[in-house]
Amino acid sequence: MNYTAVRRLLSRLSALLFPKRRERLNIRECVTTLPVLRAQIREAARNLESAVSGICGNFQNIADRSQRAVAKVEEMLGSGQTGGSVEESIETSRATISLLLQRLEHAGQISSLAIARMEEIEQTVQGMESLLEEVQKISFASKIVALNAKIEAVHVGALGAGFEVVAEEISRQAERTTGLTDGIANRIQETRNCVHSAAGKLKEFMADDVTQSEDSRNAAQAALHVLFTSHQNACDSVAIMTSENNQLRDEISQAIVNLQFQDRFGQRLAHVADAMEKMENLLGQPAPSFDGSRADSRNSLLEEVHASYSMHDERVAHTRLESGAAAPIPPAGELEAGEMEVELF
């Protein structure tokens, strides 16, 4: 046998007699992959945290936007804490329109009063015309008297000459009086016509005004009613929005609770990665020379790993897995509403 053949034989014998040596070599080869796996675990945990942070931020933005929208609409409708409200504006409009209509009614009453005064004036003017007729009668009678006086003066002759002059003067004055009373009668007639015409137009205007005022009142009331109804509907919508927003807030709160699985999951991954690091260190050391020491080392490692846990779930799962039971992973981060372990010192 040559040297090479002897080496090959010894190698085979060695593999048969010392299988552990072969196994240790394989494990050493495998150990080189552990840092990569560890890094993968840590990176996965970081990526998960980043994703959960993003989701959490999105939820918060949704909640903030929703709250801002509700607050803005509440402010606009005046159902919030701030400033002038639509309800106040509607009430102010209602009061202003009522005041305006009252003024219109007042103006109508004044117009009625003015018409009554005009009719009184018309009657007074009518009275003045009657008086003027009396004056005209007196003037006519004076003319007759003057004529009779002239006739009588002619009968008397020279003695009646002075009396005739007086009769002539009376006749002339009676003529002037007739001319003046005719002028006055014409002016009075014109005045009466003007007053009558103005009163008639004012009456027509008033009749229209009363109808239009009533129409305006009805239209304003209807507009205010529509505005008020719209406002009520908007308020109802805001109430629904507020309720929905509160629901959204509660659901986001629950989502926050549920998203905390990531923290627990991340911690478990970190503990696994830490344990893998310990394994790497142990596997890099020389193999123990007898089985008793190996068992001690295994128990020591398991205890060390167990001690590194920070969560009850982890410890329970570890104990069950160590005993060989197929341990289902306990649900993490799932709480009933309001359940939370608190202790105040």
Added chain:
Amino acid sequence: MTRTALIVDDSSSVRQMVAYTLRQAGFAILEGCDGADALEKLGEQRVNLIITDLNMPVMDGIEFIRRLRAKPNARYTPVLMLTTESQMEKKQQGKSAGATGWIVKPFHPDRLLEVVAKVVP
């Protein structure tokens, strides 16, 4: 006057969730990613509430509270531990260090606010 809370946790998502919850109650938020970072950010500033994790790199929650309590202006600041750890031994360490209370994660936002209302008058 706006109240301020300091949140100390190495998990950014947890800081984010706690911050969101406390903002709903009107708190302004300071954040630290571990005990040392939190002490540096806090400086001489006074806050109304501190919520801290237990297991963090660089400086854990227990050491953070010990150092915090050594500061005259933080001696009576309410400090709540918010951690996945629920062992009695750890709780005792937290209490000895000066923690005001212990909350086991996961937390429920409404319940957290109830606890906060008890410790921050």
